[in-house]
Amino acid sequence: MAVLTGVLQIGQQSIFSELNNFNVYNVFKSNGSEYFGFTKAEVKEMLEEYNLSDKYEEVEKWYDGYNIGNVEIFNPWSILQYLDNQGQVGIYWVNTGNTNLLQYATKGITGQTAEAISKLLKDETIEIEKEDKTVYEQLQSNYTAFMNTLIFSGYLTVENVELRGLKNIATLRVPNNEIKIVLGKMQENWLGNDYQYDIINDICSGIINQNDKLLNDTMNRLMLEDVSYFSSA
Numbered sequence: 001m002a003v004l005t006g007v008l009q010i011g012q013q014s015i016f017s018e019l020n021n022f023n024v025y026n027v028f029k030s031n032g033s034e035y036f037g038f039t040k041a042e043v044k045e046m047l048e049e050y051n052l053s054d055k056y057e058e059v060e061k062w063y064d065g066y067n068i069g070n071v072e073i074f075n076p077w078s079i080l081q082y083l084d085n086q087g088q089v090g091i092y093w094v095n096t097g098n099t100n101l102l103q104y105a106t107k108g109i110t111g112q113t114a115e116a117i118s119k120l121l122k123d124e125t126i127e128i129e130k131e132d133k134t135v136y137e138q139l140q141s142n143y144t145a146f147m148n149t150l151i152f153s154g155y156l157t158v159e160n161v162e163l164r165g166l167k168n169i170a171t172l173r174v175p176n177n178e179i180k181i182v183l184g185k186m187q188e189n190w191l192g193n194d195y196q197y198d199i200i201n202d203i204c205s206g207i208i209n210q211n212d213k214l215l216n217d218t219m220n221r222l223m224l225e226d227v228s229y230f231s232s233a
Contacts, residue, residue, distance in 0.1 A: 016109030027151060027158065028130065037076040040064075046079065052087045062089055065175030066157045075154075078178060093154070094182045111204040112143050117187050118201050120156070120174050130168040147172065155179055174228055 025031050038046070043064075047053050059074070059082060066073040081092035111153075131148045150156040150172075157175040161168050169208045174180050207213030 027066075027068050028161065030069035030071075033071040033073070036068040036071075037066060037183050039074070040072065043079060044076050046083060050083050050087070052083070055087050055231035058089065062177045064225065065173075066154075067159065068111060073204040075176070075178070091178055091181060093178060111207055114145060114187075114201070115204045115208050116143075117183060118204075120172070121184055122185065123174070123182060125159060125173045127169050127171050129159075179207050 010142065017142075027036070043059060044053070044056060047056055047059065052059075059079070063075045063078040063082065066075065075093050078092040081090070082088065119126055126147070128144050128147045132146060147156070151170075156172045156179075159171040159173050161170045163169075174183060202211060202214055202218040205211065206218060
């Protein structure tokens with residue numbers, strides 16, 4: 001018997017004798033969900049211990065918002081760092097590791113992904129098919145695999161899961177301010193510095209929603225603002 005801990009469950013791709021027959025307890029499961037982080041009661045108790053009870057609403061906006069199974073959870077590392085820094089708000093959790101996996105995945109980012117991230121940063125929700133396993137090679141090309149990776153790595157949280165036909169559809173949102181800032185910076189890196197964000201966003205929206213007028217108006221803006229009349233055809 002063994003216990004393995006980590007973040008991302010990689011899909012098994014073999015029918016032969018390898019690691020098999022194990023139970024997975026992830027963010028969709030209720031078993032042990034209260035141990036993924038701090039509960040509201042625990043955070044209130046800690047804030048009181050540090051004479052920061054009046055900061056609860058601030059802490060809630062910055063570090064709460066994760067739904068693990070049926071329990072609402074605060075980011076444990078961020079809470080500990082917040083207390084250690086005497087109630088100073090900051091981006092703590094993302095600095096504990098690197099984002100190599102996400103950087104690899106976003107090399108093949110699509111218009112659909114860019115549109116989804118844009119909606120999430122506006123405090124809207126998106127829907128995807130829930131997947132418990134991820135095939136590593138699909139991260140660059142599969143929208144659903146990429147969004148599920150964001151769930152398991154802590155960048156998104158699940159609002160609810162609904163069975164529709166034969167598919168489990170998960171409604172996703174950004175959990176808190178800390179993650180919103182991090183995702184916003186990641187989005188800036190994806191888009192680069194050559195184009196204005198709103199133009200890229202409108203182009204993606206026009207294509208995905210088949211909005212000819214929006215696409216035409218945006219392309220006209222792009223030509224007028226970013227293309228020199230010295231450029232040859």
